[in-house]
Amino acid sequence: MALIRNVSTFIGFDSEYEEAGIVVFGCPFDGTTSFRPGTRFAPSVMRDESYGLETYSPYLDMDLSDYNLFDAGDLEFPFGNTKKVLDIINSFTLKIVEDKKIPIMIGGEHLVTLPVVKAVYDEYKDLHILHFDAHTDLREDYMGEELSHATVIRRIWEFLGDDRIYQFGIRSGERQEFEWAKKHTKLNKFNYDGLEEAIKEIGKKPVYVTIDLDVFDPSIFPGTGTIEPGGISFSDMMHIMNLIKSLNIVGADIVELSPHYDRSGTSTAVACKVLRELTLAIIAEKQS
Amino acid sequence: MALIRNVSTFIGFDSEYEEAGIVVFGCPFDGTTSFRPGTRFAPSVMRDESYGLETYSPYLDMDLSDYNLFDAGDLEFPFGNTKKVLDIINSFTLKIVEDKKIPIMIGGEHLVTLPVVKAVYDEYKDLHILHFDAHTDLREDYMGEELSHATVIRRIWEFLGDDRIYQFGIRSGERQEFEWAKKHTKLNKFNYDGLEEAIKEIGKKPVYVTIDLDVFDPSIFPGTGTIEPGGISFSDMMHIMNLIKSLNIVGADIVELSPHYDRSGTSTAVACKVLRELTLAIIAEKQS
Amino acid sequence: MALIRNVSTFIGFDSEYEEAGIVVFGCPFDGTTSFRPGTRFAPSVMRDESYGLETYSPYLDMDLSDYNLFDAGDLEFPFGNTKKVLDIINSFTLKIVEDKKIPIMIGGEHLVTLPVVKAVYDEYKDLHILHFDAHTDLREDYMGEELSHATVIRRIWEFLGDDRIYQFGIRSGERQEFEWAKKHTKLNKFNYDGLEEAIKEIGKKPVYVTIDLDVFDPSIFPGTGTIEPGGISFSDMMHIMNLIKSLNIVGADIVELSPHYDRSGTSTAVACKVLRELTLAIIAEKQS
Amino acid sequence: MALIRNVSTFIGFDSEYEEAGIVVFGCPFDGTTSFRPGTRFAPSVMRDESYGLETYSPYLDMDLSDYNLFDAGDLEFPFGNTKKVLDIINSFTLKIVEDKKIPIMIGGEHLVTLPVVKAVYDEYKDLHILHFDAHTDLREDYMGEELSHATVIRRIWEFLGDDRIYQFGIRSGERQEFEWAKKHTKLNKFNYDGLEEAIKEIGKKPVYVTIDLDVFDPSIFPGTGTIEPGGISFSDMMHIMNLIKSLNIVGADIVELSPHYDRSGTSTAVACKVLRELTLAIIAEKQS
Amino acid sequence: MALIRNVSTFIGFDSEYEEAGIVVFGCPFDGTTSFRPGTRFAPSVMRDESYGLETYSPYLDMDLSDYNLFDAGDLEFPFGNTKKVLDIINSFTLKIVEDKKIPIMIGGEHLVTLPVVKAVYDEYKDLHILHFDAHTDLREDYMGEELSHATVIRRIWEFLGDDRIYQFGIRSGERQEFEWAKKHTKLNKFNYDGLEEAIKEIGKKPVYVTIDLDVFDPSIFPGTGTIEPGGISFSDMMHIMNLIKSLNIVGADIVELSPHYDRSGTSTAVACKVLRELTLAIIAEKQS
C-alpha cells in the first residue's frame, strides 16, 4: 500500500488524463425524475462494485488493462437548479472533445445526455444517434417543463433534425409520441431488429450511443426508476455490442441505473459489464 | 387541485360506476396462504404504482383513457373468517354481473377467485375457464380444509364439470393432482401450447380468465408467495393477450401478487401492465 | 362498499373542505435534497399506513373522529423547477388561510416550508416560529443556491426578522451557522430545554410549528435523508405536544420523512402519530 | 457430527420431553392479523438465530445449560380455520400441564394466547395474568369477529373475571376499551409503574405471563405487525424480569414477533434474549 | 405432533443414515470469498424454504418420497482456519463413500468442493467432472493463496489430470485462465453446447457433478456473491438434468448460493429445485 491518498476509479481505468483516449465521468443528477429518484448514486456505486468484474472480456477477447483509460470521477452539481447542472456537464464535455478524447458519461437520469450530445455535436456536425431505451423520450414537454428525462430525445432532435436518430427497444410512451416518431426518427418497437440496417446506413459517420438501461428487461435490470417489463436480454446487449463495434463512435453514455432499487446488485453488475463492453467496442473500431 | 377528498384509483379507471362497462375491485384476502402471506397488499400497492404506467398500449395500439372504466376500491373483510369473506365477494360480484358489467377482480390469494366465478357462472351457465398458474390447485382438500388456495380450481370444477377448464403453465403439484387432471381438465404442463386450440374450441361462448401471476417465471415476477422457477416470460403473456382478445370474456381476475417480496417493484409493474392489457383485450372483442 | 370512486385520506380526516377547520395537504417535493432523495413518497405512504393507527389519543384523551378535518391530497408539481413548485404551494396555502382554516402541510423536504410560512405570515404579521430539527438550516446559500432545504430558515428569517424563530434539537451545521444563530434566532443545541420559556414569551401570539422529523433520534426515526444520531425520543415529542397545546397555532408542518429508508415502517408510524397528536394539540387550544 | 437426523431447537433447550420441567413450543399462526401478517415465521426464525446468543445470562447469573429444557418444535395448523387452530393449541397445552410441566408458548399473533391460558386455567383456577402489550386487546369484537388478536384479553377475562388481569405498557386502543378497563382490569398506561404493587398483591398465587413484544418501543423492536412508538426499553424489560422472578409462574408466552419486518435481526435477537431471561426467571422461583 | 426434539431436514429427506443410498450434508463455509460473503447461510435457509416445494417432479415424473434419502445437517467448522475446514469435509465424505452411499454436498463457497471430490476420487480413480459455473476457477493462486474459490478446479486438476474436466457456462476469468483451459480442460464458453458429446465420451465411467449456481443468469439467480449476467436459464438446467440422468453419478454438489442477497427467495427456491431434480437424476440411472 502506497502512502498516497485513496483513489477510487472504475476497474481498469487507471491512466492519467493526458495519456487517455477515453474519459469516463459521472453525472449524479436525478432532478427531473418523475417517479422514483436515485440515479444520482449510480456512478459511485458502479465504481465500488466494478471490483467484482474482470478486466478481460471473453465476448470480445479484449482486456481493459491493455488501454489508456481515465476516470474523472463525478461532476459536482448544485441541487434544485436544472439549467446550471446542464451547463456544467456541457462545459466539461467540451473540454474532453476539444482535447480529442472520447467521452463516456455515466448518469444520472437521461436528461444529462442532452448537454453531452450537444458538446459532441459541436465537434461532429454529421453526428448520428443510436438510442436504446424503453421509452420514446419524445414529449414536447413534461408537465410544462421542456427540460426533462421524458423530452431529452426531442430536445436533441431539435438540433440534429430528422433521420439522424435511431431508436431501439421502445415499449412505452404516449400515442402521440409514437405518431411523431413515425415522421422524425427511426423507431423500433420492443427490439433492435433494425440495428444492422442502421449500421449500414451510418457507415463511418460519427455516432453517439446513448443507452438508457431500462431498455433491458427488468428481470435482468430491476434497478431503475420506471420499470417496463418486456425489454431486451443481456445476451441481446452483448450481440448489440458486437454489431456496433464496427461504428465510429465518438461519444457514449449509460444512464438510469438507480442502484438502490436492486439490492441484489444485479443491475449494477449489468451496468458495469455494459460499460466494459461498450468501452472495448469503441476501442475495437479505432484499432482495426 | 380541486378541493374534494383525495381519490385513489388505478390509472385510467376514472369513470363513475353507472357509466362503466368494466368494474375493477380489490379482494385483499390471504387467509389460507400456506407459505408466505402478503397478497392482501396487492390491490392498493398496484393503485399507487400504476402511475408509473402509460394508459396507452403499444402492444394493442389502444388507450385506457378512451373507455369508461370504474375502480370500486377494495372490499372490506373480517379477519380470520374465510366463509364470510367469500360471501362478501360473491354478493358484490353478483351486483356487478346483474348490472351487465364485466368484473375484473384483483386478489388476494387464489381462493378469492371461487366466489367471483360462482357469481359469473350464475349468469352464464355455459362458462369456460382459462386458468394460468404454476400450480394445479386441484387438491380435494389442503390439510383438511376444503376452502384453500390449493383447492380452488377443484371447487370450481364441482359446479362447472369436466372439459370446461383449460390450464396453462402448470409446473407444480402432487402426483395425484396431475393424474386427476388427465380425466377432468385440459392441463398444459410448463407452457401455453394448447391455447390456440382451446380458443377455437370455445368460440364465442362466455369465458372467465383467471391469472395466478405465479405462472410467470420468478425472474420477472418474484413477488409472490410460493416461488416456482420455470414459468412463462412477459413476452409470452403479451402473446397470450393478443390471442385471447378474440374471446368473449365476461369476467377475469389477477391474483397472488405479494408486492413486498419484490422490493424492486418489478412484480407490481408486471401486474399493472397485465391489468392494462387484459382490460384492453376484453374491450377489443366487444368493439370488433 | 359504496359504488363511488375509491377515496384515500389520512385516518380520521373524513370531512369535506367547507366544513373543516383544519386542512391537511401533501407537498411531495424533494428537488433540492442533497444526500438521499425520497421524501416525495411521504404523504401517500403516510395515508396508506395511517390505517394502522387509532383515531383516539391516550396521551391527550381526544379523538380525531370528534372533529371536522379535511385531507386535500397531494399538490401536483412539475419536475426540476424549484421556483414553480414553491409558487404552487404558496397559492394553495393562501387559499386555505383566506378561508380561515388552519393548514397542516406534509412534506417533502424542508424547503417546502418556505412558501407555507410566507402565506401564513401574510395573514399573521406577528407570526412566531417553533422549529424542531437536527440541522440549523441557516446557510446563506447551499452550493450557490439560495433556495435549498439547508437555507430555508434563513430565508424565513429574512421576512420575519430577529427573535421570532425558536430552534430546538439542533445538532448539526457549519460553525458559521451556529455563530449566526447567536445573533438572530434562539437556538437550543441537542434538546428542547428552552421550550417552556419560549411558550411563555410567545403567549397568545400566532405560532407556526415546523417539525423536521430528523429532530428525532434515528433509533426511532431512521427514515430520513440525512441521519443525525443524538436526537430526541418519542416520549420527548409527546411531552412537546403537551406543552404546545396551549399555544395559538395557526399553521404547521411535518417534513423530511423518507419512508423507503426505513423498511420496518417505524418512521412512517411515528410520523402518523405526530400528525395525530399535532392536529389534536392545535384543536385543544381552540376548544379551551 | 453424529449420523442422526438434523435437530433444530432453541439454544440450550437440549433435553428430552420426559426429563424437562419446561416445554417450549411454537404456534405459527397469524390468521386474524389485521395489518401486516408474518408472525407465523417467528418461532422458526428464533430457533435459527438463537445460536447468536450465549446460554449464560449476566443479568441473572444463571445458565440455560444447567437445566432440563425441551423444545417441542412448531404445532402444525390448517390454514384459514381459526377455531381448529385454537383447539389444537389447547389440546397440546393441556397435555403439558397435565404432565406437570410449565408451557412457554412462542407465537404467532396474540390470539394464540387464548387456548394456552384456558388450558393453564383448567389446572390453576386462581390464575392471574400479567399482560405486557402496546394495545388493550379488550374489544368485544373486531369487525364482527369475536376471536381476534384485538379481543384476546377480553375473551380471557370472560372466564377469569375482574381483578385478575394486570396490564402494562398500554398506549393504543379505542376510547371505549380504556373506559372498560377501568372497571375490569388493572391497566397501566405507557409503562409498568404498577408492577411492584401487583407482585405484592399476587403473592404466591399462580401467574401466567403474556408478553406481546410490541410492548417494546419500535426503536428496539420494529419487527412486529402494528408499530406503536412510545414503548418500553430493553433495560426496562430486564428490570421487569428481575421483579417477576419471585412470582410462581405456571405458564408464559411471547407473541407478535414478525421477523421479516426487521431485516437487521434486532427484533429476533431481543425476542431470543427475552425467552432466555423469562425461562431463567421462571426457574429462579422454583429453585429458591 | 410427537414429543420428540424438533427435526429439520430438506423436504423428502426423511430416512435414517443406515437405510439411505444418498446422503445430503451442508458445508457452511465462505472463508475465502473475495467479494460478498454469505454462502455459509445456504444449507440452513434451503432446509427451511424447501417446505415450499413439492416432493413430486413433473419434469422427471418421479417423487422424492419414493426413495431413502438422508440429511446429515451441517458440518461444524472452526472460523478462520481454511485447512482444518477442508480436512473435516474430507473425512466426512470419506465415511459416506466407504459406506457405499452417494454424497451430495451443499456449500458454502466453491472451495468446499475440493475435499469432497478428493474423497470421491480416492474411491473412483477414473472419476470425471462436470463443472457448471460462470467462472473458470482455474487460477494458480489468488492473491498468493493456493486454496481459494478461484483456484478450486485447478487444484482438482492436479490430481485428476488432463481431459477429465468438462466446463460449461463459463463467462468470466482472466485471459490466462482461458488460455490454460485450452490445453487442460474442455471448456464451453457461455453455454452447455458440448454436454451431449461429453456424455457420450464419459459413458458409464463415474462422474462427479459440481454446480456453482452462478452458472445461472442473475435474472433467475441473483443470490450469489459475484454476479455475472449472461448465464443459463432455469429451463436450460432442467434440460441439463434430463441429459445427465443417464450418467453414473457418484457424487455431486451445489455451491455458492448466498441467500440474503436475494430477499425475494427466488434463488433459494431455484437451489431447492435443482437439489430435487439432481437427486432424482442420480437415482434415475441407478434404477434403469
Place this chain on the structure above:
Amino acid sequence: MALIRNVSTFIGFDSEYEEAGIVVFGCPFDGTTSFRPGTRFAPSVMRDESYGLETYSPYLDMDLSDYNLFDAGDLEFPFGNTKKVLDIINSFTLKIVEDKKIPIMIGGEHLVTLPVVKAVYDEYKDLHILHFDAHTDLREDYMGEELSHATVIRRIWEFLGDDRIYQFGIRSGERQEFEWAKKHTKLNKFNYDGLEEAIKEIGKKPVYVTIDLDVFDPSIFPGTGTIEPGGISFSDMMHIMNLIKSLNIVGADIVELSPHYDRSGTSTAVACKVLRELTLAIIAEKQS
C-alpha cells in the same frame, strides 16, 4: 473538477501522509466472524457516507478541517489466511508509529485490533487499553482457534498483563469469561460507570482506545454481526468522548460495523460520527 484521478477519503481527511499527525486506515477483514459476516465493507461504506456529515462538531466545538489528517485507504489482504492478514496490519501500523503519527484503524472484525495494539505496544511499553464492547472477548480459544474475534482481548492481555485493560459495556460472554475477568481486567458490566475512575488511574500514560461498535444498543446500531440488546446510547458515547479527551491517546480503532445489516444507514452514520468525535478527542489533548 480537476483532471486528476478520483480520490475517495473520509470527509475532512484531506492532507498528505507526510504532514498528517493522524493516519486513518481500513482493515476490511471478517475471516473469523462466527455469525454474520460483512464487516469487510465498513471502511469503504463509511468513506462514501461520510459526505452526509459536517466536519464541525457542535459537541466539542472543533472542526476536522482545522487539522492535518490522512486517510490511507484500505489495506489489501489475501482471503482465507488469517495469519498473513495480521502480519500485514502489524507492519503497516509499525510504519505509522515509527513515523510518530497516531494510527486510527477502521475494521473489520475485532481480531484486527490485535496487530495494531501489538505495534503500538512496541513503541509504548506502559500502554493501557480502554475497551468498549458488548462482549468480553476473553476466551482462551474459540472452537479450537486462538486467533478469533472472541479471543482478541485475551491475546492482548498476554503481552500487556494484568490491570492494564479496562472493559466497558460488557453484557455477553460465557460464565468462565466473566470469572476470569475478575482477576485480570477491570470489567464494567452493561455500562461505563468506572470510566472516570479509570481516567484518574491512567493519568498521562499512553492509552489505546478500542471501540467495538456493538457496545451501542442495537436501537441505534443494528448494523453489526452479533446483535446484543441492552447497550449504551449515542449520548452515552458523546459523554465518553468528552471524558477521554483528557487522555494521552496514542492509537485507536473502531470495529465491527457491518453496514449491510442496517439498510437505513443509521449504523454507518453513527460510526462516522464516532470517528469524527474520536479524532477530535485525540487532538484535544495534544493541543491543550
